[in-house]
Amino acid sequence: MKAVKGDDYHDELLVFEEPGEEETKGECYGCGAKLQTHREKAAGFIPLETYLAKKKYKQLDQVLCTRCQLLCNGKMVPGIADWGTKVVGDVSPVAEEEREELLTPEALRKQLLGMKTRRSLVLHLVDLTDVQGTFLRQIRDLVSKNPVLIVGTKMDLLPKGCHVKDVAEWLSQYVQDKGLKPIGVVLASSKSKFGIRQAATMVKRNRKGRDVLVIGAANVGKSAFIRSLLKEMSSLRSANYDVGAARIRHKPVASDMPGTTLGVIPLRAFESGGVLYDTPGLHLEHRLIHMMVPSEVKAVLPRRPLSPYIAKTPASLLFESLAAREDEGGEDFDHLDEMLDRSEGSGGASATYLWGDVARIDVTSCPMSTHLVFTGTKSMRVEALPLCQDDPSDDPSDHSEEEEDIGVLGGLWGTTEESIEAGEGAVAGDPEEDLESLTVVQLKERLQSSDLPVSGRKADLIERLRASLPAPAATAIADGDGDGDDAPGLESGLISVRARGGLQAAKEFSIQMPAAFSGYETTIQPIVDICVSGVPGWVTLCAKPSREPIDIVVRTPRGIQTSLREPFPFNTIEY
Numbered sequence: 001m002k003a004v005k006g007d008d009y010h011d012e013l014l015v016f017e018e019p020g021e022e023e024t025k026g027e028c029y030g031c032g033a034k035l036q037t038h039r040e041k042a043a044g045f046i047p048l049e050t051y052l053a054k055k056k057y058k059q060l061d062q063v064l065c066t067r068c069q070l071l072c073n074g075k076m077v078p079g080i081a082d083w084g085t086k087v088v089g090d091v092s093p094v095a096e097e098e099r100e101e102l103l104t105p106e107a108l109r110k111q112l113l114g115m116k117t118r119r120s121l122v123l124h125l126v127d128l129t130d131v132q133g134t135f136l137r138q139i140r141d142l143v144s145k146n147p148v149l150i151v152g153t154k155m156d157l158l159p160k161g162c163h164v165k166d167v168a169e170w171l172s173q174y175v176q177d178k179g180l181k182p183i184g185v186v187l188a189s190s191k192s193k194f195g196i197r198q199a200a201t202m203v204k205r206n207r208k209g210r211d212v213l214v215i216g217a218a219n220v221g222k223s224a225f226i227r228s229l230l231k232e233m234s235s236l237r238s239a240n241y242d243v244g245a246a247r248i249r250h251k252p253v254a255s256d257m258p259g260t261t262l263g264v265i266p267l268r269a270f271e272s273g274g275v276l277y278d279t280p281g282l283h284l285e286h287r288l289i290h291m292m293v294p295s296e297v298k299a300v301l302p303r304r305p306l307s308p309y310i311a312k313t314p315a316s317l318l319f320e321s322l323a324a325r326e327d328e329g330g331e332d333f334d335h336l337d338e339m340l341d342r343s344e345g346s347g348g349a350s351a352t353y354l355w356g357d358v359a360r361i362d363v364t365s366c367p368m369s370t371h372l373v374f375t376g377t378k379s380m381r382v383e384a385l386p387l388c389q390d391d392p393s394d395d396p397s398d399h400s401e402e403e404e405d406i407g408v409l410g411g412l413w414g415t416t417e418e419s420i421e422a423g424e425g426a427v428a429g430d431p432e433e434d435l436e437s438l439t440v441v442q443l444k445e446r447l448q449s450s451d452l453p454v455s456g457r458k459a460d461l462i463e464r465l466r467a468s469l470p471a472p473a474a475t476a477i478a479d480g481d482g483d484g485d486d487a488p489g490l491e492s493g494l495i496s497v498r499a500r501g502g503l504q505a506a507k508e509f510s511i512q513m514p515a516a517f518s519g520y521e522t523t524i525q526p527i528v529d530i531c532v533s534g535v536p537g538w539v540t541l542c543a544k545p546s547r548e549p550i551d552i553v554v555r556t557p558r559g560i561q562t563s564l565r566e567p568f569p570f571n572t573i574e575y
Helices: 007-014 048-056 066-072 105-113 164-177 196-206 222-234 294-300 314-327 336-345 401-412 417-421 432-437 440-449 458-468 494-499
Strands: 120-127 148-153 184-187 211-216 265-267 276-278 307-310 349-355 359-366 371-376 382-385 505-511 525-532 537-543 550-556 562-565
Touching: 120 196, 120 222, 148 164, 148 196, 148 222, 164 184, 184 196, 196 222, 211 222, 222 276, 294 494, 314 349, 349 371, 440 458, 505 525, 505 562, 525 550, 537 550
Parallel strands: 120 148, 120 211, 148 184, 211 276
Antiparallel strands: 265 276, 307 371, 349 359, 349 382, 359 550, 371 537, 505 550, 525 537, 525 562
16 A cells, blocks of 8 residues: 655655855845845845845845845944944943844954955045044055055035145145055045046056955945946946946945945956955044944934034133133233233133033143134034033042933033033934834925925935934034034934043143244134044144144043144135
8 A cells, every 4th residue: 555645744845954154155245245044133144035036046146135225224234343332331232142243343354455465456545524534554554565546535525615626735745744655646525426537537547457446444435436436437428438337237335334345345347357346444443433333423424514613712711711700809800911911921821622522622721812623513512611620531430320420411511401401402303213214105295295306215315304404503612602513412422432431531732833924923824633533524723823832632532543634725714
């Protein structure tokens, strides 16, 4: 009698073995991570059924991993294990088991070292809003003797009044002073497409059959630049047209999240031979954005051109202090000249400036003509105070929870308990959470009600709607007249700074004034820029020629680099 095969037999036929992680093939075209189907929280993950279907039809080069899909929709999904992904206070941006799935900065650097022996034209991208933080001083260790073209990105975010020629000459001189001799300097903007054609022309002229390697620090805009470069090279109307670039349909993903690209992405963009490589951004520990949690990074990054603001001068603060003493009956100053004489004899003026939640500048002594011009984003609140004598390195754990909350916000950043309760300093109508939680249909309805275009992906709709929101109330930072920056929220680094122990790192500078030029003895001139690595923008010290130095102390979270440089070339402030 013939045996009848039961249901268990048929079930066994339907069971297939999931491929091992080492057996999967292909990389995500968006970030370069190896495709895998086991670890849902790790980069490169795609559902098993998607992987099998793409593999069957030989389309593994057309797969976008789950993480990249989230990034394309405006989510901030970490891919690199840096300080910002650790548990911060009562906030856990990335769970411990999820953090184990992240790549390390060392792993990314090893990928770049593997490209060192290639014969290539190197495009070193430098963020113009953070030149000190993104220029790679040890670039020769990564690219050997290959020719280097410097590309200054985010030109659209520079303050109004910047001239292309002046900025290009300034950047060229800066990199040469650091010991690098590039074959050229190009300024570009992936958003406005400014300079992209010139960059493509320089690549075409200097490539000479070599590969093209695009490298830079994390978040300088490498993937966005490559997308714009490929678009330029795909245009039939462009003198840089290349059939190879026109054939590329799947381009790297660009997002606000530092560390979007996790692997080297080869793009066969040249019909005559050679490969265009998008590479992972280097995570430099001295940059502020690698200390922040993802939500803070998104709040700090600029979306509009940086704006210069003149803070209340140390002399003004001194006069206010002397006037207050006179009102209290302690001293009597009959004439302004007497006030000047006494202040000059006691070391000049002094002041403390709080820049957002991430930096404090103590001007301990300076000439009376000294001005500080803060060029930065609207989320970085600027506040001028009389010189503070407190020690910002005090351990917050030594205070009660209530004292800590008020002390850090009030003592370190000049915010009072009453102003916090009243909501002062918060962004009115912050669109980040609400807009991203809306559906595409809801977003389009809001756009239609505002007579705005409704085309594009969800990320485009959100960005368009954010740009249409009314500006928050202004906070008084320009000589106390109230005509200044938009009031920021408390998410411009506060969480991470507190977790790092506050503004513990202090770096002292004594800046000697330059000699007076004939005819400019009474003119206020820019002396030097103060730069905090990873902060978009800079602070320019300005003063009249004087024999008296400017002594300052810059306090930042530990590990964050502070440096001085020649003033950035723009002239929009009238003194």
